[in-house]
Amino acid sequence: MESVGSIVMYSIIVAAIIIFSILTVTTRRILRAATYLLFTLFATAGLYFMLDYEFLGAVQIAVYAGGIVVLVVFSILLTSKPGDTSSKLTSKKRVVGLAASVASLAVLGYAIASRCDFWSTFVKPSETGFDMHLLGSMLLGTGKYQYLLPFEAVSVLLLACIIGGVVIARKR
Amino acid sequence: MEKLPIALYIIPSLIMFCCGVYGFITRKNMIAILISLELMLNSVDINFVVFNRFLYPGQLEGMMFTLFAIAIAAAETALAIAIIVNIFRAVKNIDIRDLNKMKF
Amino acid sequence: MSIFILCIPLFMFLFLGLVGMKLSHKLTGFLGCLGMGACLTLCYITSFTYFFGGDFVNEAGERIQSILWNTTWLQFTDHLVIRLGFLLDPISAMMLVVIPTISFMVHVYSLGYMEGEKGFQRYYAFLSLFSFSMLGLVVATNIFQMYIFWELVGASSYLLIGFFYKLPSAVSASKKAFIVTRFADLGFLVGILILSYYTKTFNFLDMTSNPEGVFGSFEGATFMGASVLTWALVLIFMGGMGKSAMLPLHIWLPDAMEGPTPVSALIHAATMVVAGVYLVARLFPLYLLEEAALTIITVVGCLTAFYAAVVACAQVDIKRVLAFSTISQIAFMITSLGVARPEIHEGLGYMASMFHLFTHAMFKALLFLGAGALIHAVHSNNYTAMGGLRKYMPVTHVTFLIGCLAIAGIWPFAGFFSKDEILSAAYGNHWFWGLWLSMVAGLTAFYMFRLYYLIFWWKNPDFGHHTPHDPPLAMKFPLIFLAAVSCVAGFIPFGHLVTWNREPYTIHIDPVVAASSLGIAIVAILLATYMYRKENPLPDKLANTFHGLWTAAHHRFYWDELYLWITHKVIFNSICKPIAWFDRHIIDGTMDGFARVTQWASCSIRGLQSGNVQTYVWIYLIGALLMATVTWLCLL
Numbered sequence: 070m071e072s073v074g075s076i077v078m079y080s081i082i083v084a085a086i087i088i089f090s091i092l093t094v095t096t097r098r099i100l101r102a103a104t105y106l107l108f109t110l111f112a113t114a115g116l117y118f119m120l121d122y123e124f125l126g127a128v129q130i131a132v133y134a135g136g137i138v139v140l141v142v143f144s145i146l147l148t149s150k151p152g153d154t155s156s157k158l159t160s161k162k163r164v165v166g167l168a169a170s171v172a173s174l175a176v177l178g179y180a181i182a183s184r185c186d187f188w189s190t191f192v193k194p195s196e197t198g199f200d201m202h203l204l205g206s207m208l209l210g211t212g213k214y215q216y217l218l219p220f221e222a223v224s225v226l227l228l229a230c231i232i233g234g235v236v237i238a239r240k241r
Numbered sequence: 242m243e244k245l246p247i248a249l250y251i252i253p254s255l256i257m258f259c260c261g262v263y264g265f266i267t268r269k270n271m272i273a274i275l276i277s278l279e280l281m282l283n284s285v286d287i288n289f290v291v292f293n294r295f296l297y298p299g300q301l302e303g304m305m306f307t308l309f310a311i312a313i314a315a316a317e318t319a320l321a322i323a324i325i326v327n328i329f330r331a332v333k334n335i336d337i338r339d340l341n342k343m344k345f
Numbered sequence: 346m347s348i349f350i351l352c353i354p355l356f357m358f359l360f361l362g363l364v365g366m367k368l369s370h371k372l373t374g375f376l377g378c379l380g381m382g383a384c385l386t387l388c389y390i391t392s393f394t395y396f397f398g399g400d401f402v403n404e405a406g407e408r409i410q411s412i413l414w415n416t417t418w419l420q421f422t423d424h425l426v427i428r429l430g431f432l433l434d435p436i437s438a439m440m441l442v443v444i445p446t447i448s449f450m451v452h453v454y455s456l457g458y459m460e461g462e463k464g465f466q467r468y469y470a471f472l473s474l475f476s477f478s479m480l481g482l483v484v485a486t487n488i489f490q491m492y493i494f495w496e497l498v499g500a501s502s503y504l505l506i507g508f509f510y511k512l513p514s515a516v517s518a519s520k521k522a523f524i525v526t527r528f529a530d531l532g533f534l535v536g537i538l539i540l541s542y543y544t545k546t547f548n549f550l551d552m553t554s555n556p557e558g559v560f561g562s563f564e565g566a567t568f569m570g571a572s573v574l575t576w577a578l579v580l581i582f583m584g585g586m587g588k589s590a591m592l593p594l595h596i597w598l599p600d601a602m603e604g605p606t607p608v609s610a611l612i613h614a615a616t617m618v619v620a621g622v623y624l625v626a627r628l629f630p631l632y633l634l635e636e637a638a639l640t641i642i643t644v645v646g647c648l649t650a651f652y653a654a655v656v657a658c659a660q661v662d663i664k665r666v667l668a669f670s671t672i673s674q675i676a677f678m679i680t681s682l683g684v685a686r687p688e689i690h691e692g693l694g695y696m697a698s699m700f701h702l703f704t705h706a707m708f709k710a711l712l713f714l715g716a717g718a719l720i721h722a723v724h725s726n727n728y729t730a731m732g733g734l735r736k737y738m739p740v741t742h743v744t745f746l747i748g749c750l751a752i753a754g755i756w757p758f759a760g761f762f763s764k765d766e767i768l769s770a771a772y773g774n775h776w777f778w779g780l781w782l783s784m785v786a787g788l789t790a791f792y793m794f795r796l797y798y799l800i801f802w803w804k805n806p807d808f809g810h811h812t813p814h815d816p817p818l819a820m821k822f823p824l825i826f827l828a829a830v831s832c833v834a835g836f837i838p839f840g841h842l843v844t845w846n847r848e849p850y851t852i853h854i855d856p857v858v859a860a861s862s863l864g865i866a867i868v869a870i871l872l873a874t875y876m877y878r879k880e881n882p883l884p885d886k887l888a889n890t891f892h893g894l895w896t897a898a899h900h901r902f903y904w905d906e907l908y909l910w911i912t913h914k915v916i917f918n919s920i921c922k923p924i925a926w927f928d929r930h931i932i933d934g935t936m937d938g939f940a941r942v943t944q945w946a947s948c949s950i951r952g953l954q955s956g957n958v959q960t961y962v963w964i965y966l967i968g969a970l971l972m973a974t975v976t977w978l979c980l981l
Contacts, residue, residue, distance in 0.1 A: 094264030166267035
């Protein structure tokens with residue numbers, strides 16, 4: 070029964086991902102696009118939860134949904150008037166974009182579909198389970214499979230980004 | 242849950258990626274382009290996580306990559322939006338077709 | 346010591362050329378004169394030691410040819426070596442007197458003449474360069490060194506003719522001189538190459554000390570019906586024709602008078618233009634081998650002498666008269682070399698030619714410097730602006746008269762002796778040459794005194810408040826000195842000093858030739874006196890009577906027009922235009938085609954570099970997909 074429930078759950082999440090992704094890039098109202106993006110990101114977080122990565126799902130919601138999308142919405146509100154719609158796409162542009170995306174879909178989809186590995190690999194129950202202690206020691210350790218240096222680099226990047234954002238966007 | 246092969250997780254990610262490509266190429270509003278970019282990044286994140294979970298369930302490398310990718314995406318978005326706001330202030334427009342003053 | 350003879354002028358050229366602009370005019374002039382004076386002293390010592398020191402005479406009483414030093418300058422192979430050296434023999438020792446004397450006089454004279462001119466320092470630097478090159482030319486030990494310095498004197502002549510480079514006429518005159526002499530030097534170079542190819546040497550001594558060996562090495566080599574030795578010698582003489590302004594290549598010399606007058610005196614009267622004579626004299630033993638070459642030289646000399654003398658009778662510009670007179674006198678020297686044979690008065694022609702070179706350098710420099718003084722006084726080159734100047738400029742008048750008497754060949758002035766020797770040599774060869782030269786000598790006396798009377802007598806001009814007067818001392822001194830030399834130079838026992846085989850030879854003045862030439866000269870002078878002493882309509886009447894002749898002579902028998910016609914109409918139309926068409930349409934067209942294809946290609950791919958990130962992404966994505974597909978297909 071559990072597996073049936075999880076399949077239903079999976080179907081809902083995947084449907085949300087696909088539908089909202091497509092809506093994100095096809096709607097002509099920019100604020101709606103941001104909202105659909107938010108839904109897509111939520112669905113992605115749901116996928117992470119399904120795969121037992123609760124922490125990652127939480128980060129996804131907090132940073133992506135809570136941070137980035139809010140930032141995007143703010144900037145949309147700053148740069149456009151309510152009710153603005155982008156002009157209709159020219160057919161040439163649409164054909165070009167469709168060609169690119171369909172071509173990549175075809176090539177990569179065929180690559181996935183043709184590999185039997187992809188259809189015979191199933192999720193294994195994790196033996197150790199997810200452990201926050203492990204995560205913490207990985208982020209702040211210096212040994213093998215430990216990421217103190219990237220952690221620090223990202224922190225510096227974020228600091229630089231904050232300063233840069235302030236400098237670029239402030240009123241002169 | 243045991244019935245679902247890895248391909249069923251990768252294919253939505255692929256579709257999401259293709260949507261991002263389509264949006265990136267066709268949209269004219271810079272923020273819309275940024276949103277498409279986020280879509281693409283997100284699909285890659287899903288791939289990292291899925292492969293980590295399916296192939297190396299005892300390790301967390303894919304998740305770590307996703308974490309860092311999210312952090313960097315946040316930084317990139319913040320910076321991009323700062324630039325967009327600044328451009329908007331300068332030319333009152335963020336349509337990418339009109340931003341060609343410095344082209345030639 | 347002899348090396349300093351070359352080093353001092355070279356150093357002065359570098360010094361004045363590089364730092365002269367920082368010095369005052371006075372200091373520059375003083376330094377230039379000082380340097381030339383030092384060089385003059387060294388040259389006098391060297392030449393005196395050679396002629397009278399006794400060290401340079403062998404047991405047989407011949408003067409020896411001595412190489413004082415000879416350094417390797419360029420070594421291409423073991424046999425192909427170009428040396429720079431110092432050859433001392435009678436003619437180079439004589440030139441070591443002539444060149445620094447005139448050069449020093451011109452240096453001193455220019456102190457006054459060029460006073461206050463812009464570019465004074467440059468002028469002195471070029472004078473030093475010229476002195477260096479000319480000295481290097483006359484002491485050359487091999488024909489290649491001579492060629493190098495030959496080009497150097499050409500270059501310094503070019504620089505000095507174009508000294509007033511803001512005058513278009515000076516610029517075109519310098520270009521003309523350069524191009525014409527360069528054209529002649531092409532023949533010279535080819536001649537050098539032919540000669541040294543067969544003789545396997547560049548050295549003068551190796552060639553001239555063994556003429557039979559040279560002749561032997563040419564045995565049987567002929568080209569277009571003449572022996573190759575003749576060709577080589579005639580081509581070398583062509584270089585001399587260019588430099589010495591012989592008949593078809595004379596056109597540059599009259600125009601070269603655009604340069605400052607002292608330069609004309611130094612370069613275009615006394616020294617550089619006799620380089621052609623010197624060249625033939627230097628290779629004279631080789632020319633003796635080829636009767637044909639000597640005949641060509643004689644004919645060219647005779648024609649040029651007559652032509653230039655006729656043209657000189659109809660010129661208005663006094664410097665042009667002197668220029669044509671120079672051409673005529675150099676032609677005398679050339680003819681004298683051409684008629685010289687060892688069996689005729691023991692090679693008198695050679696000695697006479699060198700003698701005339703010496704005396705002509707003195708009195709022609711004197712005449713040019715006198716002309717400079719006149720131009721300085723009346724600010725015009727034309728005799729129409731002069732006339733009756735004898736009262737205003739007594740010193741110039743007397744010295745100019747001495748110069749005229751010398752060139753006309755009146756006893757006891759220098760020209761009488763040397764010209765008499767030339768006439769004797771010419772009569773000795775063939776009566777025709779002698780008669781011809783006697784006639785030209787009469788013409789010489791006539792046009793020189795025509796010039797003299799037109800300048801100093803003719804009319805009493807009205808100069809207004811600006812009265813001409815004698816030049817300052819710096820200009821007077823060279824005039825007086827050269828006049829004195831012109832008076833006494835004839836009594837130098839030249840035969841004891843310079844002869845073709847370097848044996849002493851006592852000059853005998855042939856009384857018949859001397860008396861006849863003197864008589865012709867006096868008659869010509871009297872004719873000139875009758876026609877030009879007082880203002881009268883006779884010359885104009887004569888000019889109208891022989892209108893065609895006079896106009897033709899006035900226009901120098903249209904040689905320049907002929908050259909213009911040949912170059913513009915014939916060469917430009919038939920050769921240059923097709924080449925220009927080829928260049929413009931074929932070569933340029935090919936290049937334009939390349940450019941057009943490149944432009945078309947870049948235009949067509951320019952759109953790719955649009956700066957549009959979306960396009961880039963699209964192209965990148967398609968490329969990546971294609972590569973993935975290809976890789977995947979290959980892996981199948």
